[in-house]
Amino acid sequence: MSVNQTDPMIGRLIDDRYQVRSRIARGGMATVYLATDLRLERRVAIKIMHGHLADDASFKERFIQEARSAARLAHPNVVNVFDQGQDDDSAYLVMEYLPGITLRELLQDHKVLTPEQAMDIMEAVLAGLAAAHRAGIVHRDLKPENVLLADDGRIKIGDFGLARAATANTATGAALLGTIAYLSPELVTRGIADTRSDIYALGIMLYEMLTGEQPYKGDQPMQIAYQHANDTVPAPGIVNPSVPVELDELVLWATARDPEHRPRDARALLDQLLDVQRALADPSGPPPNRTMVLPSAAATAVLPGFSAAGATGDTEVVPRARHRTGPVGPATEDGNADRLQALAARRHRRGAIWLVVVVVLALLAGGAGWYFGSGPGAQAQVPDVSGKDPAAAAAQLIDEGFTVAPDNRSDFSPVVPAGQVTATDPQASTALQKGSTVTLVVSQGPRQIAIPEVLGATLDAARAALSDFSVEEPVRQFDAKDEGTVIGIAGVGGDGNAVGLSAGAEYGEQQPITLTVSLGPVPDVVGQTLEDAQSELTGAGLVGTQSGSEYSGEMEAGSVIRAQPTEQGPVTPGDTIDLIVSDGPAPVTVPDVTGQTIDDATAQLEALGLFADFDDCLNFTCAFYDWKASLPVTATDPAPGSVVAAGSTIRLSYRVE
Template sequence: MTTAPVDPMIGRLIDGRYQVRSRIARGGMATVYLATDLRLERRVALKIMHGHLADDNTFKTRFVQEARSAARLAHPNVVNVFDQGQDADMAYLVMEYLPGITLRDLLKDYRRLTAEQTVDIMDAVLSGLAAAHKAGIVHRDVKPENVLLADDGRIKLSDFGLARGASANTATGQALLGTIAYLSPELVTRGIADARSDIYAVGIMMYEMLTGEQPYVGEAPMQIAYQHANDSVPAPSSKNPAVPAEIDELVAWATSRDPDERPRDARELLDRLREVEPGIRASHLPITTQATMVLPDAAAMAAGATAETRVLGGPLVATTAHEASGVDDTVALSASADRRRRRGYWLFALVLLLTGLAAGTGWYFGAGPGSFATVPTTSTLTPEAATASLEDAGFVVEQASRTDPVVPEGQVADTDPPGGSQAQRGSTVTLFVSEGPQILDVADVVGKPVAEANELLAEFTLLDPVKQFDAEVPADSVIATLGADGKPLPATYPERGEVTLIVSVGRVPPVEGLPVGEAEAALKAAELTVEHAAPEFSNDVAMDNVITADWLSDPMRPGDVVRLTVSKGPDLVEVPNVVDKTWDEARKILGDAGFELDYSAIADVAPGAFVVSKTSPAAGETALRGSTVTVNFAGF
């Protein structure tokens, strides 16, 4: 007998805060787990992206987009997102935990829903979707799997992983996203989605809820996509005659192939749904009967009742030949009335007793010691103000303290039970006063790889690393750690405090002596900006090669500037003709041309009086500027 493999995530502590308890669901992009937030002591849904997608920037971006999109919404019909982060190579979202089922589960169990049930669910879905559209967000994946039905009756829209900003038109540019059964015609034909694409998906979902099946089916996705693009969705009443005409009209409006003929957003469709809702409910009220008329039976007729005898729910009145026996009948009726009166007294007393019991029970649980009240939210209040608020609500306050990375020292961090929950009046509420963040030792991560540094500093808030060139520290290793004030981290630091890692990208590429094109390519590949100084002559560096590469920043980081000085080659100058010139004349002419002078030895005789006979190099030849020209004098 084989056993199912144990999920390695069960029992794992994520980011030092979230304890994984069990798996809830698994999708193509991520797995959702039930977890406990150890800091706030509450159950949450932890959505962890699959490991094999961690290196795919597209999926990472989409995963973070879900958190950002949902975080922009604060609506009772949208699943709340509390947190988003990364633990080692795992990207995760922390969401509100809603025990219950999805709309897909409900349809599997009941196949199809009544018009009233459909209206109830769609009212909640459209309310949440309207909030998203108002915030400029297109969901792009509306389907029964993303509608959550909580055990306590709440209905919420989830999974904004494909959400995008609702510009006039949002082009996907990729393969079509979302489930093919709910794709709008414009997504199929043009790959473009806006708020009206969500409306189309809502219309398809309404059709499925009312009929128990999707309007388009096929063996291949392209067959279904073709039907979306070319066919009109049939009326739900063609499959389920119980569907009222108002619902048929709503579905036809929402699923029009032309986006311009649909509601412009969820609010417009929701308003129309609420307009027709009373009529839908009125047309499906239970059938009531009129008061029953009691007709005389055959025995009464046999006893001699005349045609005038009439029983209409009241006492039997008969004008018969038996009126002579009226006295006996009166006595019998009087005795019966006495019995009814005595029974009425007992019933009245019983009603009073039950009323008293009901009133007492109502007082006990409604306003007395057994009643429940909402615990006030007191986070960030002073302990005195929080205590007063809790006592006014009927609770006994017990104060305790604990560290908190967010709430300043001396303010209320939280309560147990938490604010917003229900608790019995007169019960004790523990008030936690913040001691400020816990002060932790800081690990020395200088010189360590970034991945190892992230693990060692996981209890702090790591901001985006800053890349920097360094010839001594290997690439992708830590050069330094900075605190929120921009200064080096001290030996101890507050929990969840902001930390910035300075990470090496290796040395600045050495480009001196390289051809200028190769030098520019190497520097730009290292994400550096290149500018040029004026070219210079160089006797040592070939023409169009780099003489110097000057850094204009220290330290150097990607995007900084490197200034290149390029060689013009050797500085050659033609030697002037100074033959037959005096020494003084020759010295000035050759000096002005940039040459140093030397002359053949003349023993103890000043050269000023002599005339130049020749030079080396000779006149007309070229020599390096600054080189020496030897002068010979006539007669020597």
């Protein structure tokens, strides 16, 4: 399911410089947009922290940490960070824009990669990670989603949002911030990460590329975490027999449970990977060639009549010298005239030739201008039609000189509503000849993913298990469950309203999810004084208000008899708790029991919460019959009609006949 909402950031000008064009992706901390840097006239990716996290110092520090960590790295295999700042209430990070896919999308499409493909990707990732480790930075969240495969062949590591200095190894509960499938044993058991934790994650990624699956599976995140901490990753060759034994050994080395038995950093693993590549090459042939895609190439042309002095450094150009081969006789006057006439004729012929050349070149230039300007050779950039209705997108493409393919392609998109254009093939901004065919890619909405079981888990564990979704700031409420326990999970329905989710339910990828977390039970203040009860409730984030009082034979006056929420439903911070306070025992009116027997009067008084007292009968006749059941009460003290406190004693008088 998806929510058809307009993103207010699209079209906004950030910091008077970055014009937001469209949304690329949304995560738990921030949303990434495609924007134009108006100052440098280039496309960039701008990552804007969610507004509701702006006041959270820890989230803001983590966001700024990403900028600082990535900005310290200047490497072809690390996403470049250009700028970072604050615009109104929006903290933002400006990065290079890399059109392409992630390694996760590649694995979803192809399942298993060849050993050569896996090694090529690992070589690029390790090169970038080695630069990070050399700078003292641990990534801490390596996974296929953070490996970017650009359309031009570049491979880069992104998302240093969890990066820390290599010496900052204490976790304080952050051990599960990375994705559970790639967490190292030491992160699971002790919450400690260093360069070798990154190596473990890369070992799991290499296993996944070679087999098409992750080594550990489970219905619950804690089951997977338990396997990381207690089991040994199997060799990928067990699942895929075509994997060379050298790559089996590389995976087992990188995923050793004991960090001391792994490569010390990315550089060490990269060196071993290069050795494996050489070993897998033909041992009888020359060393394997490495194809390098250079950003630019230069060529030196040696023209006839010139010679190049060297292959490197400055090029020295030496013209060939012209010389005569016979004696030069004295010139006569007629000879001079003949020579001048011949020279003039040659110049005339040369001028005519140049005139023809100029005319031909002008015609060629005009024809080329027409061909490439408005004729068949004209080129134009594919416009960005994402977010539009397919009919409107096709009309715009046709207006700009392109042909639209009769059949659209479909693809999942977590940000573009179903039925709208999510991309084009070729992609936007590609320069094509007019008349070229462009295929529209129409969104099917977000990919539907089964919700894992997170009820009863801690908040950090639930966030890790829900990494495929956008987990919003949790709702906290009082509950009988222990503090910090997840007690509810909700998403957003097609009508924009909240809808409850359960384990196994299908829900859209990267769609918002809100967790409800227990604050523990509401404090029990019954029996406390009003002042003490209000103080304890205030400390828990609640408001205690006396809403009434009652007589109580059990609670002393001024003590709380009952505490109950003012509103029905869950109790959340800031709610009011109504307190009922005891007025002490209820007063009782002494009844008129005169004329009744002593036993009957006693029973009536006790039924009202009073006690009866009377003297024993000392008359000798009382020994011969039941005098309490026979003798009548003649008076009471206090007298009938008096008001006394419950539990008071009433004195009975009687007379022996």
